[in-house]
Amino acid sequence: MIALEIGDKMNDKYRRQRGLVDQERVSNLKILVSGSSGGVSDLLVLLSQFGIGQESGFIGVLRPNVLPDSVFWKLTFPNAKRWEDWEQESPPHRQIFSSLKDTEHFQFDYHLCLNPAHAVHDADLYGYAKGARAKISRQPLSSSPIYSEHVLTPSMRVAVAATMLQQMLRDVDCMAHMKISDAWFTVTCRVESTDFEEVRKHITGIDGTLVDVQLTSDGNATLARYRSPTQPNLSPFDFLSRTMQSSQKQLSVSDDLGLIPWDAPVEVFDSSWSLSGHELVLLGAGGLGSWSAPLLVEQMEEGTIHIVDGDAEIEFHNLNRQVLYNETHIGSKKALTAAQQLQLLNPKIHVESYFEFLTPHHLVQEDFDSDEEFDDLGLETSLLFDALSRSSIYLACLDNMIARTILNESAIKNGSIMVNGATEALHGVVETFGQKGCMVCRYGKENARSSEVISCTEEGIRPIASIVTSTAWVGSMMALLTMMNLNPSSKDQNYRATWYEGNFEQFMPTQPPWFDEPCKYHI
Numbered sequence: 001m002i003a004l005e006i007g008d009k010m011n012d013k014y015r016r017q018r019g020l021v022d023q024e025r026v027s028n029l030k031i032l033v034s035g036s037s038g039g040v041s042d043l044l045v046l047l048s049q050f051g052i053g054q055e056s057g058f059i060g061v062l063r064p065n066v067l068p069d070s071v072f073w074k075l076t077f078p079n080a081k082r083w084e085d086w087e088q089e090s091p092p093h094r095q096i097f098s099s100l101k102d103t104e105h106f107q108f109d110y111h112l113c114l115n116p117a118h119a120v121h122d123a124d125l126y127g128y129a130k131g132a133r134a135k136i137s138r139q140p141l142s143s144s145p146i147y148s149e150h151v152l153t154p155s156m157r158v159a160v161a162a163t164m165l166q167q168m169l170r171d172v173d174c175m176a177h178m179k180i181s182d183a184w185f186t187v188t189c190r191v192e193s194t195d196f197e198e199v200r201k202h203i204t205g206i207d208g209t210l211v212d213v214q215l216t217s218d219g220n221a222t223l224a225r226y227r228s229p230t231q232p233n234l235s236p237f238d239f240l241s242r243t244m245q246s247s248q249k250q251l252s253v254s255d256d257l258g259l260i261p262w263d264a265p266v267e268v269f270d271s272s273w274s275l276s277g278h279e280l281v282l283l284g285a286g287g288l289g290s291w292s293a294p295l296l297v298e299q300m301e302e303g304t305i306h307i308v309d310g311d312a313e314i315e316f317h318n319l320n321r322q323v324l325y326n327e328t329h330i331g332s333k334k335a336l337t338a339a340q341q342l343q344l345l346n347p348k349i350h351v352e353s354y355f356e357f358l359t360p361h362h363l364v365q366e367d368f369d370s371d372e373e374f375d376d377l378g379l380e381t382s383l384l385f386d387a388l389s390r391s392s393i394y395l396a397c398l399d400n401m402i403a404r405t406i407l408n409e410s411a412i413k414n415g416s417i418m419v420n421g422a423t424e425a426l427h428g429v430v431e432t433f434g435q436k437g438c439m440v441c442r443y444g445k446e447n448a449r450s451s452e453v454i455s456c457t458e459e460g461i462r463p464i465a466s467i468v469t470s471t472a473w474v475g476s477m478m479a480l481l482t483m484m485n486l487n488p489s490s491k492d493q494n495y496r497a498t499w500y501e502g503n504f505e506q507f508m509p510t511q512p513p514w515f516d517e518p519c520k521y522h523i
Contacts, residue, residue, distance in 0.1 A: 014051045015317040016466040018237045019180030020425060022244055026174050027055040032103060032111040034062035039114030041070035042161045048076055049320055049468040053093045060103060063096050071298040071345060072323055110168050114161055127164045129157040132269050134258035136164055150272045151483055155295045158476035160257055166469040166502035170247045177243045179425050181465050183236035188225040190216060199224055257504050268489045275486055276301040279390045283358055283407055284397030285309040285338035287466065288421045290324035291475025292395055296482060297346045304350040306387040309335040310357035321468040354384050358403050362388065363410050389414055393482050396420040401450040405439040412438065419481050421474040425465045428474040431496035432481055442509060473499050
């Protein structure tokens with residue numbers, strides 16, 4: 001028997017997105033980036049997360065006049081204080097240019113331009129983010145009516161950058177028509193018997209795993225198949241031929257991406273405000289949490305953020321979208337590592353970590369070590385009850401509905417607001433729950449209490465494809481909605497927005513048709 005080891009192709013950073021894109025084409029793209037310091041910084045982080053320009057590919061940058069300026073730049077390129085430092089980390093695949101004239105001898109596949117200080121011509125896609133206003137366009141736009149620094153701009157900028165990258169992937173024919181949630185190799189054998197019970201009795205995987213069985217097409221034998229836990233050093237996607245989406249660059253794109261229309265008159269949220277003295281609970285330090293938490297921490301002048309996650313370790317294939325972590329963190333607990341990373345970003349605030357999953361027992365204050373009723377449940381005393389009681393906003397960065405509903409129940413009980421986010425493959429949703437309506441109202445009792453977990457692993461749960469564009473958009477919008485609800489002028493209105501392959505839609509949720517009376521917390 002030949003022992004096969006999991007190799008680089010199966011244990012790679014981009015495993016979860018290979019079912020959505022042509023990863024080989026992506027890694028060979030040649031991309032030019034321009035715009036403001038913050039805009040260029042965020043675009044380069046997203047390009048890095050996606051794996052662009054890592055083989056024969058290339059990333060060029062029109063050097064902004066200001067040094068790199070993004071909280072995600074600090075996480076992704078901690079040793080690159082200057083643009084030249086970033087260039088020197090990988091000279092064959094990175095180059096800094098002083099002007100467009102210097103790029104004339106290079107053939108780029110695409111030019112992205114985000115928040116340019118002055119008109120930049122010849123870009124394939126332009127993006128703009130100022131406060132709660134945002135827009136992308138095929139043509140350069142005049143400046144927004146909002147010029148001052150704004151607490152929402154970094155979050156809005158990330159949402160725009162993610163949308164720009166999603167449109168670019170379609171324009172350069174990298175997005176697959178059919179989405180694959182996962183792919184793997186199986187061992188299949190033909191057994192000359194049609195007695196399934198006998199087949200399973202005498203044949204299993206080498207580790208004792210039961211096989212799936214089915215009749216052959218001729219009905220005279222059985223096909224016995226199982227997925228080996230040890231995969232060969234091959235990528236199953238290399239054995240698939242897929243059709244990519246085609247796009248014409250002159251086609252329109254989702255242009256207005258802000259919570260305030262780009263050309264709308266000036267309103268109250270156009271003036272910035274201070275984030276000071278608040279306590280927040282962030283439940284889930286994976287993809288969504290790792291994009292929303294840094295944006296919040298960066299803007300908080302003082303206060304506390306409670307990071308809750310029960311995942312035992314960070315895995316290598318998390319790194320294509322969980323920007324809080326890098327390869328040195330593999331095997332570490334998410335909650336603790338996230339708290340350490342966030343504390344380094346802003347030493348002025350308090351960051352607390354909780355290595356646990358949210359359960360109904362967090363809704364009541366009990367001493368579970370001394371309560372006989374809970375002895376058989378193995379529950380330990382938790383400080384999370386106090387954190388929930390003190391916090392004004394909860395961020396639900398979760399992978400299952402029942403945990404969201406439990407958190408929603410706690411928010412209703414404590415008079416807090418819940419900002420909920422979810423993403424699967426190329427679809428994302430972000431929404432708020434104030435003191436009217438609940439998870440049951442919006443999703444129905446069966447869905448709201450569903451215990452199905454969708455995740456990026458395969459053991460016992462439904463695997464999903466994951467891509468940084470969706471994750472970054474939802475996470476940044478969750479941070480933006482959190483900050484808007486911390487504005488003194490906030491009216492505690494419920495809100496919902498969806499994102500699919502870069503197409504953005506927002507609306508105010510209304511009374512669901514299956515209830516004919518005002519919600520009295522059907523939870």
